[in-house]
Amino acid sequence: MISLDPEQVSLDLLRQLWLGAEARLDEASRERIAISAEAVARIVAGGETVYGVNTGFGLLANTRIPDDRLAELQTNLILSHSCGLGEPTPRHIVRLMIVLKQLGLGRGHSGVRLAVIDALQALLDRDAMPVIPSQGSVGASGDLAPLAHLIAALMGHGRIDLAGETLPAPQALQRLGMSPLELGPKEGLALINGTQFSCALALDALFRAERVFAAAIAAGALSVDALKGSAKPFDPRISALRGQPGQVRVAAELARLLEGSEILASHGRCGRVQDPYSFRCQPQVMGASLDLLVNAARTLEIEAAAVTDNPIVFADEGSAISGGNFHAQPAAFAADMIAMAMCEVGSLSERRISVLVDPKMSGLPAFLTPDGGVNSGMMIPQVTAAALVAENRSMAFPASVDSIPTSAGQEDHVSMAPIAARKARAIVANVAGIVGIELIAAAQGIDYHAPLATGPSLQPIHARVREHSGHLTRDRYWADEMAAVQAAMLAGGIAGAWLG
Structure with missing residues (x-):
């Protein structure tokens, strides 16, 4: 099991990850993630207006979202962006994409909770790869559609490939013993903004x-x-x-x-x-x-x-x-x-x-x-x-x-x-x-x-x-x-x- 330090990533390490080496974020990364999640919680509690935390997205960035609808905002974000087409992305690339997403989040500047990291890790540990259509991203604002399909699967939507057997996401999560992921403030945006699909x-x-x-x-x-x-x-x-x-x-x-x-x-x-x-x-x-x-x-x-x-x-x-x-x-x-x-x-x-x-x-x-x-x-x-x-x-x-x-x-x-x-x-x-x-x-x-x-x-x-x-x-x-x-x-x- 490779201990991943996002501050020490080499081409040789990336080759190992590409070949399927088992890996998880190191403790220092988990500490940084927890601190950034606490910072987002304080921002929400303080009432400050921050894009993607308590506003709409894109052209709707000036629309303020009430606190009682923030969870709905993040859920709708993932569902609305899960709109890819084309052949499924090869599963070894999906695996690398998940690891790259963890590396980026592990820098501690994204505001997601450790529960999100653990859900992504569970996919890696159980060889459960979300089915991600290969078309639909233009590479800004990140790889929106592919990453949305990744997170939607954790939320119980779409399909998951369990070591070669493709199942509806709810059935796959049940077999894995996982509950559907519920997103907190900013988490949906943090998870679908990013270049991990393109990079993988x-x-x-x-x-x-x-x-x-x-x-x-x-x-x-x-x-x-x-x-x-x-x-x-x-x-x-x-x-x-x-x-x-x-x-x-x-x-x-x-x-x-x-x-x-x-x-x-x-x-x-x-x-x-x-x-x-x-x-x-x-x-x-x-x-x-x-x-x-x-x-x-x-x-x-x-x-x-x-x-x-x-x-x-x-x-x-x-x-x-x-x-x-x-x-x-x-x-x-x-x-x-x-x-x-x-x-x-x-x-x-x-x-x-x-x-x-x-x-x-x-x-x-x-x-x-x-x-x-x-x-x-x-x-x-x-x-x-x-x-x-x-x-x-x-x-x-x-x-x-x-x-x-x-x-x-x-x-x-x-x-x-x-x-x-x-x-x-x-x-x-x-x-x-x-x-x-x-x-x-x-x-x-x-x-x-x-x-x-x-x-x-x-x-x-x-x-x-x-x-x-x-x-x-x-x-x-x-x-x-x-x-x-x-x-x-x-x-x-x-x-x-x-x-x-």
Whole structure:
């Protein structure tokens, strides 16, 4: 059980939480939460008018709510905002979303009671994930609809997935031995204001992207060897003169992977001067993509434990200030960076596939099949890769530069962060498919150079590919083995991860 300190959140910790590690807030966080809840109680008792505590919401912010209707106000807020559509959010993302909500509340500036924290923890402990529609948030004022569905389930509305069995929320709560949650002043607003849905989606995209990126580096090196290409462009002196950190790292990794290759050594004095850009410029393109991923990771690491609800309670002053931390623009930019970086990773990979299957470019048998004509070999897998690249390009336009005013113009600029994050997740999955096809093609190309072997660091990569896709001797049904390599990559079973 990980003891969560919202003041000490790292990318490594977030990875563990993403993978389902059990966690709960530490005692210092619980103390801060209790103090902030007491501050809200004093504000209500003192009669001060504070947005979201005893007023309406959005354009109705100037409407004062009587004390005897404050509980009704919070209940109505959750019900009215539970209006999402679309496919259910994957349960591992819902789990991460709940943990992120706890981290934000654990900073002690939200005014919720410990009873709310305990209710959220009970969901985690019992593997009870509210069913949250994936569409309906524009990423300001926070992820209203998704977070509302999360809290509505605790209140006995909607549905809850109990370890894979989906039940109506009242029935699920009864089975869990939980009573429906009753909200106090400000609690509804504190729970649905926030960027946790966007952040959880973006972190999922990031952590899957780093696995695909690592596999793409390995695929690129394997393709260089299959092409009998040159390792000279990966000379560290070249990248040092440019100084871009991602380029330096990628060049070094490609050189390491190719070290000791018998294939590479066999053509050291060949007449080829230059390889195509998709081979030669890997450090420059993949390095730039890596830098984007690192920057996105830094942003999301900060956002994961940020206080992003509204108003923000300052218990030591006994005040609550209405601001705009719920605006998810940082998460939106981070997700779009992931999407653009991975779109280019896929584009570069597809170009290498195209070279490998073209006998004029590669010197290998056409479409990597030994009996061309009767057999089409890898002709159509390359078409699939091209289709995925085209799909990625259609999704890569940044959602973060779009905005549609909502709430009768009160919320006149929004981030579209969840849309950016959902697109990033889709692009990463597509890139895993593209790189998987490259790995199959490169492994086939390596086989044609036998008995010469690829380098010691690439041989395990070749072997992992061959676990899912055997050597091609004649045409066969492709889809299942392509999907198997894609799935293995997304699970980290090809080359691990590479952000550090």
